[in-house]
Amino acid sequence: GENVEQHPSTLSVQEGDSAVIKCTYSDSASNYFPWYKQELGKGPQLIIDIRSNVGEKKDQRIAVTLNKTAKHFSLHITETQPEDSAVYFCAASILGSQGNLIFGKGTKLSVKP
Amino acid sequence: DVKVTQSSRYLVKRTGEKVFLECVQDMDHENMFWYRQDPGLGLRLIYFSYDVKMKEKGDIPEGYSVSREKKERFSLILESASTNQTSMYLCASSTGRFSGNTIYFGEGSWLTVV
Numbered sequence: 001g002e003n004v005e006q007h008p009s010t011l012s013v014q015e016g017d018s019a020v021i022k023c024t025y026s027d028s029a030s031n032y033f034p035w036y037k038q039e040l041g042k043g044p045q046l047i048i049d050i051r052s053n054v055g056e057k058k059d060q061r062i063a064v065t066l067n068k069t070a071k072h073f074s075l076h077i078t079e080t081q082p083e084d085s086a087v088y089f090c091a092a093s094i095l096g097s098q099g100n101l102i103f104g105k106g107t108k109l110s111v112k113p
Numbered sequence: 114d115v116k117v118t119q120s121s122r123y124l125v126k127r128t129g130e131k132v133f134l135e136c137v138q139d140m141d142h143e144n145m146f147w148y149r150q151d152p153g154l155g156l157r158l159i160y161f162s163y164d165v166k167m168k169e170k171g172d173i174p175e176g177y178s179v180s181r182e183k184k185e186r187f188s189l190i191l192e193s194a195s196t197n198q199t200s201m202y203l204c205a206s207s208t209g210r211f212s213g214n215t216i217y218f219g220e221g222s223w224l225t226v227v
Contacts, residue, residue: 009153032213043117043203043218044156051213089156095213100146100171105155 002027004092006104014112019080021107023090024072030092033073035064038087080111117219119204125225132191134222136204145187146205147179162187194226
């Protein structure tokens with residue numbers, strides 16, 4: 001079955017710097033890769049996703065890139081702000097299948113003012 | 114806005130007690146899920162359901178059962194709570210039967226078993 005590995009487990013950056021979180025997946029059939037953000041005391045919330053027919057997707061300060069050959073995808077946050085501090089989870093699945101999302105173990109991002 | 118409501122945010126139970134965690138969603142979603150979240154282990158799927166009275170085992174179903182008598186409600190049951198079930202439990206829902214749709218999470222239930 002699918003296995004998703006996420007690195008780093010913790011990340012600390014200065015406000016205004018960029019942050020990058022990387023995930024690798026094992027099943028080459030996976031083609032849907034969402035990212036979830038979990039703020040303290042709340043449930044995870046979808047922030048961006050990418051499907052394997054595109055290599056990059058942007059939404060304001062957030063971007064996700066996908067390298068299908070290497071089977072890895074990354075979350076990029078530019079101009080980080082204190083409110084970006086949270087735990088971020090990557091996930092993978094096969095679109096249109098009955099398979100469930102497989103989550104990475106999470107990255108705790110701290111943005112220092 | 115989609116709302117997934119977990120009725121109990123914080124619970125303390127004794128070893129051997131039967132524990133019910135209740136979850137309700139208000140968006141008429143077909144799919145409902147129960148995850149367990151532990152530090153360093155991420156989100157692990159316990160059980161899920163694609164329809165009323167239907168359930169499927171996830172990755173870590175041992176020691177748990179579920180009930181879905183109504184479409185909007187999905188309950189997680191710990192028949193005999195043990196200390197290794199101390200954790201944060203997340204309920205979630207999504208529309209459609211197939212992967213690719215956004216999963217909406219509740220705010221979590223912190224369970225401590227003593």
